[in-house]
Amino acid sequence: MKHSPLTYRVIPRDPAGHLFAVTLTVPRPDPQGQVLTLPVWIPGSYLVREFAKNIVSMAARDARGPISLTKVDKSTWRAPRCEGALEVAIEVYAWDLSVRTAHLDETHGFFNGTSLFLAVQGQEHTPHRVVIEPPDHPRCAGWQLATTLPRLTGGEWDFGTFEAPDYDALVDHPVELGTFQVVSLTACGVPHHLVLTGRVELDAERMSADLQKICEHQIRFFGEPAPMDRYLFLTTVVHNGYGGLEHRSSTALICDRSAMPKPGMEAPTEGYRGFLGLCSHEYFHTWNVKRIKPAAFTPYDLTRENHTTLLWAFEGLTSYYDDLALVRSGTISEASYLELLGRTLTSVWRVPGRFKQSVADASFDAWTKFYRQDENAANALISYYTKGSVAGLALDLELRRRTHDRVSLDDLMRALWQRHGQTGVGVPEDGIEVLASELCGADLSDFFDELIRGTADPALGELLAHMGLRFHLRPAQSPDDKGGAPSGTAIEQLRRKGELGAKVVVQDSGAKLTEVILGGAAWRAGLAAGDVVVAVNGLRVVGRELIDRVAEAGPGKSLTLHAFRRDELMTFSLTPAAPSETTVWLEVDPDDAEGAARRKAWLGV
Numbered sequence: 001m002k003h004s005p006l007t008y009r010v011i012p013r014d015p016a017g018h019l020f021a022v023t024l025t026v027p028r029p030d031p032q033g034q035v036l037t038l039p040v041w042i043p044g045s046y047l048v049r050e051f052a053k054n055i056v057s058m059a060a061r062d063a064r065g066p067i068s069l070t071k072v073d074k075s076t077w078r079a080p081r082c083e084g085a086l087e088v089a090i091e092v093y094a095w096d097l098s099v100r101t102a103h104l105d106e107t108h109g110f111f112n113g114t115s116l117f118l119a120v121q122g123q124e125h126t127p128h129r130v131v132i133e134p135p136d137h138p139r140c141a142g143w144q145l146a147t148t149l150p151r152l153t154g155g156e157w158d159f160g161t162f163e164a165p166d167y168d169a170l171v172d173h174p175v176e177l178g179t180f181q182v183v184s185l186t187a188c189g190v191p192h193h194l195v196l197t198g199r200v201e202l203d204a205e206r207m208s209a210d211l212q213k214i215c216e217h218q219i220r221f222f223g224e225p226a227p228m229d230r231y232l233f234l235t236t237v238v239h240n241g242y243g244g245l246e247h248r249s250s251t252a253l254i255c256d257r258s259a260m261p262k263p264g265m266e267a268p269t270e271g272y273r274g275f276l277g278l279c280s281h282e283y284f285h286t287w288n289v290k291r292i293k294p295a296a297f298t299p300y301d302l303t304r305e306n307h308t309t310l311l312w313a314f315e316g317l318t319s320y321y322d323d324l325a326l327v328r329s330g331t332i333s334e335a336s337y338l339e340l341l342g343r344t345l346t347s348v349w350r351v352p353g354r355f356k357q358s359v360a361d362a363s364f365d366a367w368t369k370f371y372r373q374d375e376n377a378a379n380a381l382i383s384y385y386t387k388g389s390v391a392g393l394a395l396d397l398e399l400r401r402r403t404h405d406r407v408s409l410d411d412l413m414r415a416l417w418q419r420h421g422q423t424g425v426g427v428p429e430d431g432i433e434v435l436a437s438e439l440c441g442a443d444l445s446d447f448f449d450e451l452i453r454g455t456a457d458p459a460l461g462e463l464l465a466h467m468g469l470r471f472h473l474r475p476a477q478s479p480d481d482k483g484g485a486p487s488g489t490a491i492e493q494l495r496r497k498g499e500l501g502a503k504v505v506v507q508d509s510g511a512k513l514t515e516v517i518l519g520g521a522a523w524r525a526g527l528a529a530g531d532v533v534v535a536v537n538g539l540r541v542v543g544r545e546l547i548d549r550v551a552e553a554g555p556g557k558s559l560t561l562h563a564f565r566r567d568e569l570m571t572f573s574l575t576p577a578a579p580s581e582t583t584v585w586l587e588v589d590p591d592d593a594e595g596a597a598r599r600k601a602w603l604g605v
């Protein structure tokens with residue numbers, strides 16, 4: 001006799017109250033007492049988020065009637081011995097407009113399985129069926145559904161029944177409900193759709209054409225056929241937001257309305273370039289982290305932190321390739337790419353924490369440090385995204401230089417795909433280093449000791465010169481200067497400006513310091529994050545006026561600052577510092593023909 005599978009019935013029951021109702025039926029519960037757990041984190045976002053806190057009600061029954069569940073820990077329940085099937089009904093509060101949990105109102109619904117689906121201990125490897133019903137609410141008439149969960153009933157975009165082969169797959173296909181716009185494209189024969197939620201007008205043809213170029217480039221980079229038979233970009237468009245989370249055949253994104261391409265746009269705007277970079281990033285994860293995985297994630301343990309020193313490779317190398325795929329696919333120009341690269345380098349060079357934390361440590365401690373940043377983050381931490389991406393650039397150029405352009409990071413990625421992605425064997429903690437050394441036929445432990453396990457800056461001046469590029473450092477022109485381009489103001493003039501060494505926001509008619517850089521002028525004056533500076537030399541300053549006043553004074557002048565620490569007024573003597581030269585831009589050397597040829601092979605333009 002064939003038993004029916006585990007089944008979850010999902011109803012967006014109360015859009016105004018933001019409640020999903022989910023009923024789990026376990027046809028054959030564990031006779032010893034079925035244990036149920038909800039994940040505490042979602043893969044791709046390395047923070048314990050305690051999804052169980054959003055369960056607002058829970059009721060269980062078996063063939064005889066209602067039964068009580070015993071709570072074992074913060075996200076684990078145990079049922080008593082059941083007669084027949086076990087049924088557990090929960091209500092989940094869904095009011096987090098992010099890619100990581102769930103959201104429901106009268107405008108749309110979105111959920112990740114990690115927020116809604118209790119895991120049935122001992123049956124995680126059996127098929128998991130999901131029935132998703134439309135909301136019974138007049139303002140939700142006409143809603144459709146978008147997901148890559150394998151479908152059993154209904155047509156494309158219909159509510160219906162779905163089935164995942166196991167729990168791991170079940171929670172790796174987010175679901176969007178609502179009246180969304182769809183932009184379609186085919187990449188290497190695979191149907192792709194961009195599903196847009198939120199009020200938005202865009203040039204759909206442009207979007208479709210650009211995404212197609214990026215997706216085809218990446219599929220061909222790793223080799224056809226693509227590892228998925230369809231792909232969805234589930235995108236929530238808001239006034240102000242940015243983020244993405246990768247899944248095996250889809251991604252959930254949040255972006256600014258202003259990032260959407262408008263009809264008549266020629267070169268991508270900065271916002272649109274950022275959106276394409278985000279799509280490219282999450283899409284690259286289809287291979288790098290969703291299939292090529294660290295051994296620490298095979299399988300994921302969703303009940304606790306999963307530590308690995310390799311996030312610099314899974315996030316950092318993905319960050320290196322996201323923008324690189326834009327230029328290689330012809331979506332942006334070489335000049336635009338070099339600007340992006342200069343900005344990434346600037347974001348690393350400006351962070352003194354890179355001398356305190358290696359990217360291997362940043363990876364391991366992501367859970368407690370990167371995802372829990374405070375006012376001291378810039379002094380103590382480095383991002384495994386940005387520094388990992390710079391390490392990827394350095395490793396790529398190093399491999400090319402050592403092997404006379406025979407081997408590059410591209411070969412490393414493809415070898416990882418063949419040995420780990422296609423086999424399902426996790427990458428051991430030393431796997432990237434061992435493989436890189438093998439491919440280039442040389443011991444790369446010095447490189448990994450310095451750049452990955454150590455805190456050295458890579459010798460990029462030298463490595464980029466090999467590509468016909470000059471690496472420049474200069475002072476920032478203003479707090480908005482992201483780098484990537486030469487200064488519009490003469491460097492000598494910039495060097496005459498004083499530097500505060502702190503980040504500032506407007507608060508209480510003053511300038512609140514949100515971050516104080518170790519060793520900078522503010523730090524030497526004794527100012528602390530949280531202080532609200534109200535006057536410089538007896539005159540009021542509000543917000544960034546403080547930065548301007550310090551800049552005008554110039555290095556070495558003495559200034560008297562009045563600031564509130566909590567509610568106590570304090571006086572500080574501040575001597576502006578000379579500006580740090582940490583803004584990076586790259587320049588093409590017009591006379592280096594060999595470098596230009598190598599750069600063409602690298603960037604594909």
Ligand code: ZN
Pocket residue numbers: 246281282285314315318
């Ligand atoms: Zn990522």
